[in-house]
Amino acid sequence: MSTDDKVREVASRARTASHVLALATRATKDAALDRMAQALVDAGDAVLAANAEDVERAEAAGTPANVIDRLRLTSERIEGMAQGLRDVAALPDPVGEVLRGSTLANGLEMRQVRVPFGVVGMIYEARPNVTADAAGICLKSGNAVLLRGSSSARSSNTAIVDVLRSALAATGLPEDSVQLVPGDSHESVKALMRARGLVDVLIPRGGAGLIRSVVEESTVPVIETGVGNCHVYVDSSADLDQALEIVMNSKTHRTSVCNSAESLLVHADVADEFLPRVVEALQGAGVTVHGDERFAEYDDVVPATDDDHAAEFLSLDISAAVVDDVEAAIEHIRRFSSGHTDAVLARDQGVIRRFVASVDSAAVLVNASTRFTDGGEFGFGAEIGISTQKLHARGPMGLPEMTSSKFVVVGDGHVRG
């Protein structure tokens, strides 16, 4: 059987499972999630053994240490996955929520109700915990899921999915609610992207290259996630002590995540005062500053190119520029931002209002670190990713974002005149 046929076969089994899942009650789904959590803990040794195979293979292939760290599971990480499933069980069921409703002039009762998408495809990179997280979120939102993880995590993902499927079966829900996509090659990703009609939505999570290729090639609708070239703009009206703390937190709290700051803009009127302080603090924390001419006046600042201004470094690097005013900051952000998160640090209400209205990003932060753009921080309880597209969902996506809706219209012999 070709890869295409194999992928279509699992997708078609997922479709059948989705018909059952769409009707499953919250009680049944929560019981399954709790059982999945317990099963993961119980099968900890087997999962760790499978993970050790992946780690060994990665080490033999000379994989960088930070990637191996993301790949490696521990008892604590397995307990974390289990707790994630229990947390999802504790969240409200989005399915069935009435989004709006009214009785029309002719007596028809109309309501718009949340329903599952049906079949969700996840394409993701090295971290095996995404396997359990995505399975839990999709199950709770009534969706069957096709998981296409990295081939480097193949043994771990297989072991985790086996455990989750057994737990599902024991609860009376279809095993095929959670499936791995067969095949390690890029062919299986391509087949998933072509499975329009069988797969309702694809969510790529990973590097910019992976996401771009899925967005451009897929005929299945895609939710684009997470590339973040996040800006912090320090206005002349900012509290500069506060600004320094926020810049440092945005850049250095964690560097490898999409909501860390990659670009700093400073109003010209406070440049003389703020630049020496911020350059010193950043460099003191090991950050390389890629600056414009104004920043380049300071020691060890590297001249910035347009590529630097556009970059999502995910490392101890930041691009930096001085701008004339908030309008110039907005222009710079329009040109270079990836539309994930941009922050304004200011006291002037007019400047804040202008920035918030004009910066067209998933999240606009005022006097706060860019690191707050996160489903957990926003109180969503679970996050499948951060959407940087404008259709359907924008920003951190929780359970409601994993649903569609339908209109139910009830009459009693109504015909149109």
Next chain:
Amino acid sequence: MSTDDKVREVASRARTASHVLALATRATKDAALDRMAQALVDAGDAVLAANAEDVERAEAAGTPANVIDRLRLTSERIEGMAQGLRDVAALPDPVGEVLRGSTLANGLEMRQVRVPFGVVGMIYEARPNVTADAAGICLKSGNAVLLRGSSSARSSNTAIVDVLRSALAATGLPEDSVQLVPGDSHESVKALMRARGLVDVLIPRGGAGLIRSVVEESTVPVIETGVGNCHVYVDSSADLDQALEIVMNSKTHRTSVCNSAESLLVHADVADEFLPRVVEALQGAGVTVHGDERFAEYDDVVPATDDDHAAEFLSLDISAAVVDDVEAAIEHIRRFSSGHTDAVLARDQGVIRRFVASVDSAAVLVNASTRFTDGGEFGFGAEIGISTQKLHARGPMGLPEMTSSKFVVVGDGHVRG
């Protein structure tokens, strides 16, 4: 300049206009809509003269009479377009609506706010009134619009857009908020589909072929609209007199629209009683019945193929089959429905509940004609199309569906610990 470059140029002007539109107040937008309406009425003779050119060209090309009818404008139709613009002015502004908001545990104030998409591309067929409708809906929702109508309506669309742009300019809003896409060839449609980053969303309106090609080829996100293979299922518990009326209304009230019924399913237990009545009534209204073996027992019923069951006829044709029960009806609908509108006619609450939960279509109707799936009927006041996809919007799309959202998070020196 290549078609691609020309299209990118108008898209880039639209982007600039969208930055102004996003900040425009409701009062300004409503004043522009009222002025656009008045300008259309005032310029009626010029628009009719331009339309006469299109009609003449179409007649010379031997275009079918029903297509020419859709193309032809009259004073009444121009007044209708103007009234449509005034109606949109009277609707609430979706931009700025707070969708949710809370103060997080750490004191951050978080709110999710509706914002315009930015630049919307419309690709549509012969009816010139769509030009004014789409311009009005996009303007009110704060979006710049690129209009790519049919080349057969080129003169009419040019005249209408000229009038609308002058009215915009007179109100102080950017003319480039409303633009025609240059070029008549398919190349200009292709260029629009490739303008990712410049165009935020494409909405194709028209025949199934147009919509399929846009959905499959576009790298710009698409909202799929309107192909309707709508089913009416008559359960054994239905009031058969009522059912007969609803079937006739669903099929014959208007045949060329996406919410007319194309498929009839009848429960086996009432087949002997209902089939002769419904076949006679349909045939009496000039409808050709494409039936399964049970239906084919009646005179002049044509044997139905799978293609007939899958067809969106948009004509006086209907496919028809007898099914064993509601489960078989659901199976049939899963196989053949386009996911637009499907109706159940029944008294049995269990049957209704099962059908509503299991039929995964944009609208599920109970004891009512499929013809009710419509933005006007639902009270949305304006409709840009009926989405048959699951992402972003599903069913009739009004002003709120023409927006995205963003999170605005306000702190006072907040950093993540």
